[in-house]
Amino acid sequence: MDKSFDLIVIGAGPAGISAALEASNAGLHVAVVEEHFSPGGQIWRGADGPTARMWRRLPGVKAREISHFLTRFRHSDILFFSQSRAWEITSFGEVLVTDVDGNSFTLTSQKIILATGAQERTVPFRGWTLPGVMTVGAGQILLKSSGVVPREPVWLAGQGPLIALYAAQLLAAGASIAGILQTGAPVSWFRALRAFPEAIWQCPGQIAKGLARLANIRIHRVKIFRDVEKIEALGSGKLEAVSFTDRKGIVHHVDATVLMVHEGLIPGVHPVLAANGHLEWDETELCFRPILDEWGESTVPGLFVVGDAARIGGADAALHSGALASLRIAMQAGHAEMKDFSRKTRFHRKKFRQAMALRPLVTALSHLRPEQLSPADDVVICRCESINAGTIRHACLTGSGAPDQVKAFTRTGMGACQGRQCALPLSVLLASAHHRNVADLGLFRVRAPFKPLKLGELASLSDEGDIQ
Amino acid sequence: MIRTIDTVIIGGGLHGLSCALQLARRGVSVAILERRWIGRHASTANAGGVRTLNRDLRELDLTLTSLKMWRVLDEFLGENCGFQQIGQIRIAENPTEFAHEARRINNLQQAGYTHEEMLDKASLYRLLPSLAPHCSGASYAKGDGAADPHLTVNAYRRAAESAGVLLLEGHGVNALASEGLEWRVDTDYGSFLTASVVIAAGAWSPALARLAGEIVPASVKASMMIVTEQVSEFPGPVIGCVGAALSLKQTRTGSLLIGGGLQGQANVERERTRVDFHALATGMSTPLRLFPQLAGVRIARCWTGIEARTPDDLPIIGPSSRLPGILYCYGFSGHGFALVPVVGAVIADMIVGETPTHEKWPVSALSIERFEHRKEDSDERYRQHG
The missing domain is CATH 3.50.50.60 (FAD/NAD(P)-binding domain)
Incomplete structure (x- = not known):
């Protein structure tokens, strides 16, 4: 099997599906890697599972629009790696993936889209x-x-x-x-x-x-x-x-x-950090988000981030940001007709802006109190390693004030979740101890692999040549 | 601003800390200049092995002395370093490897060393009941062990601070200039005038030596490590094997730590590393052949350290032969953690100069001069051929 593609999309939520469809329409050879069995992501989760009938009646579910996308996706010639975890993006355009049977393999592409979604703050x-x-x-x-x-x-x-x-x-x-x-x-x-x-x-x-x-x-x-x-x-x-x-x-x-x-939700920045992308601080949303250009391309050339992984905007915004990234990629690959490209770009930009118009109202109506960011000393910050705020504050007093040093002092973020939950709280505590901006401190570095991986699954990567 | 101080140590890793502590306790005023922060690179990225097993003979005596110091290091530092004498083992997976190890141990014992012994098949499986059944035996150093790198760095840091060492983090060195009998060391935050400079900056040591005016040998080692989720008890010594690069042990938190020298990628200038998963995957065949039951254990994280490697894989310890006042302490090539307690004492004695160092410490084979001869030889050859 040929494992080299024009585009690899990681995550099959609205942003990933929309990006893959747009690129596939333009004639690109596209692979989508998704952890779950069926496409749809967290927001469309259950759309065609055993609970579909119950699901369709839930408030907030746009059943018709969703099945339209899922049907188009299923009938496209996009290669869908379901129940597969992407856990490493190398600097050579390789995505390392493990399937449900624990077999690992390498997909390669010069263009990669991260559509890996949000996380809860x-x-x-x-x-x-x-x-x-x-x-x-x-x-x-x-x-x-x-x-x-x-x-x-x-x-x-x-x-x-x-x-x-x-x-x-x-x-x-x-x-x-x-x-x-x-x-x-x-x-x-x-x-x-x-x-x-x-x-x-x-x-x-x-x-x-x-x-x-x-x-x-x-x-x-x-x-x-x-x-x-x-x-x-x-x-x-x-x-x-x-x-x-x-x-x-x-x-x-x-x-x-x-x-x-x-x-509230914040962009899940773990995968883009693992791929060496840079982040910026969003003062309105009080979170880090990847630095992206107007098409969603990160500071790593060829690596795009779309949907809630880029900026919280919900499913509608995600559909259009995914499409925009793929339009750009198709254009760069010479697969887009100029007239068509400009029309579609205008359309998706307008729709994206519309969908994002709700966000300022949401952030105005829901805002953290400062004391929520400064928990008492006995409150656990890193649940994997059972490290409380007091231990972190104490460690912040010694040393040069780098998040990685506090991590090394305390073991915060060294557990199974790899610091997904505690990275931001740690930087916030450190910032207040040193009277500095979280924006300047950043987060501690992310260690590979960025998704769970077993020793046997890793070892199976070396059998790859034999299978092909 | 220029400050005057007896000794400047460049590099706030474990070796720099150990040198500084030993000097400060001998009454010398010391500053550590560290570009990032204490223990930033190899000092906290290593596996924490304290191994005399299968040591090169040229550093064996030094390591045996260091092992004695490790056993009382908690008292010396006033803090726990997590050292445990769990032993280290080197498994022979077939009769050929077994014969090779037996010969090596025999030679050691002939030379009067008793720290290693041979385990036959039965004793090996008594020690490691969960080991896959194909192995033939092992060499074993039961006095060896492992410590916790993070605890050790913190313990050294606090001991050095309370001994009066000036720890200056964020102080990168921009220039090293000879001024009469002294050296001037420039940083962004001021300069230091000092009689002796110890370069203990790991992979960045050659760049610092160049600032002082000397070309010294070293390439880069970027060993990869894996730490897993916590697993149920996995007793026994630190496990290595004859036929492949491996070091496997359970840490005090219950995770497994797997390393052994598989190489990732490192960019020394940018201080960035990258795990090479293809190489790591190939290397995984060894631990999984020895312990197939580990296939289902989840990886928590992988990383790559950066450190200096010398042409003969042995450290460079001692004064520069060309630049009076400059001392080197780098190039540990992946096995420097065990040497931390002793090398600090060696360097301190060299600087304080109470007893002739070569009489007290077995370090003559580790001097930088060993590479200079080689260089002169090659210069000689070059002249002949040229």
């Missing part, structure tokens, strides 16, 4: 590592892929549109919500009002749906606590109670078996 609080505390994202995947909802009433905590969406989905699936704890800073109405006209003009449907979701939550008489502070998950061995302070300063202590938290 980690905001450590006391007790966040107790069994029974999970992220809303994880809960939503469970619901979409296998129709599972918690039997006990769910406490939701955090901020951002995903909380309202998941609450609506939980109610639709028949689960009960014990209460919603809104954690963010008090809303800056000035910023919200400034962002509102553009958002309502470009995305009226989205805003209407959001309001309908909030109304639905209200109809179900779900208890909502605003401007909540000092959330703690309590229990010995597992979650038993949640305590928090409400806006009037009253301390609540409630029984709980399930607490789902969500403090």
